[in-house]
Amino acid sequence: KQEVTQIPAALSVPEGENLVLNCSFTDSAIYNLQWFRQDPGKGLTSLLLIQSSQREQTSGRLNASLDKSSGRSTLYIAASQPGDSATYLCASEGMDSSYKLIFGSGTRLLVRP
């Protein structure tokens, strides 16, 4: 059974700092790995999706990498801004064609002005 873990659970950084969020998964047989952002009391916004055959994806100041062999993905945020403050969730989709997403517990990020 797939288990997804995110470290750290919470992170507070000053504005402008570059930061890395970590996601690990136990079963490397994944179809894709996705990063989401969730603001308090809101739904999820998809940030980046990495197919199993890809190594990384980039969107603006965000870069996500995937290393299936080690069961790890990272989300890199460059030049962080207070508006980046949110909870970041990673989720894996398995190869079983069920389309189910297994979510990590999330990292709560606070970017201080």
Added chain:
Amino acid sequence: GAVVSQHPSWVICKSGTSVKIECRSLDFQATTMFWYRQFPKQSLMLMATSNEGSKATYEQGVEKDKFLINHASLTLSTLTVTSAHPEDSSFYICSAREIMGEGMDTQYFGPGTRLTVL
């Protein structure tokens, strides 16, 4: 991107009553939708997979008679929490899968419904 809506956005009800939550895909058809539950400061836990025209598939530990799911059309799935109790208070989020083909299928998430059972 595609849009998924949920209604209501929040609801307060008395213990013992039933509450229906709607999930709609506004600009695409979704044969598969998902229902998640999220407790405060915790991650999303998949409750069930809703399949258009057939019975929902529930995850282990989720009571199908308590959480009734109906996916009557390609754009609408409903979750009914029957005989709600305070422990059912949670944030319920749905997602809908848009089929794009060539490995580009994407799940879009609704804004969530906050349920409070008194």
